[in-house]
Amino acid sequence: MTDETFEYTLVDPFEVSYDLRRLARETVEFCIKDLGLTGEIELRWFRSRANHETPERLRAIREGRKLPWVYDTYPTPFSGMCRTQQGGYPPRILLDADARLDSIRRIVAHECVHVWQYQNNPFYGLYAGEAAKRLENDAEEYAKQVVEVFDQHEKANARR
Ligand SMILES: [Zn+2]
Numbered sequence: 001m002t003d004e005t006f007e008y009t010l011v012d013p014f015e016v017s018y019d020l021r022r023l024a025r026e027t028v029e030f031c032i033k034d035l036g037l038t039g040e041i042e043l044r045w046f047r048s049r050a051n052h053e054t055p056e057r058l059r060a061i062r063e064g065r066k067l068p069w070v071y072d073t074y075p076t077p078f079s080g081m082c083r084t085q086q087g088g089y090p091p092r093i094l095l096d097a098d099a100r101l102d103s104i105r106r107i108v109a110h111e112c113v114h115v116w117q118y119q120n121n122p123f124y125g126l127y128a129g130e131a132a133k134r135l136e137n138d139a140e141e142y143a144k145q146v147v148e149v150f151d152q153h154e155k156a157n158a159r160r
Pocket residue numbers: 001110114136139
């Protein structure tokens with residue numbers, strides 16, 4: 001996910017729950033080693049209006065109209081994005097400050113794959129259609145494996 005198309009505000013990390021930050025940090029450290037990523041990855045936290053507002057409501061807000069209705073979810077919320085191309089180094093992952101604890105590992109690992117794709121494929125960012133979908137599938141597939149690794153690890157620790 002790239003960030004040009006979204007409106008968001010960065011959130012002070014101290015406004016984000018400690019546990020959410022801890023899980024995100026742990027996961028990013030794991031993925032840096034596991035994927036052999038070069039250098040550090042900065043984590044930033046955001047709140048997106050797109051996560052809370054529908055296009056109709058955003059349009060109404062822009063036009064200064066009274067808001068006609070309330071939806072509680074936007075049909076395609078997004079929870080993470082990575083910035084690699086704009087002013088480049090170190091890569092930065094932006095995370096939804098309101099993400100759930102049980103999904104943050106998947107979100108972080110997914111975005112780490114995009115960092116890997118960026119660092120290893122000079123054509124990353126130029127893909128569209130089916131090819132872009134494949135990059136997304138790869139990211140999601142890896143993210144599931146990372147979640148699995150941490151789950152197994154936690155179960156093993158619980159048995160001790
Ligand atoms: Zn993605």
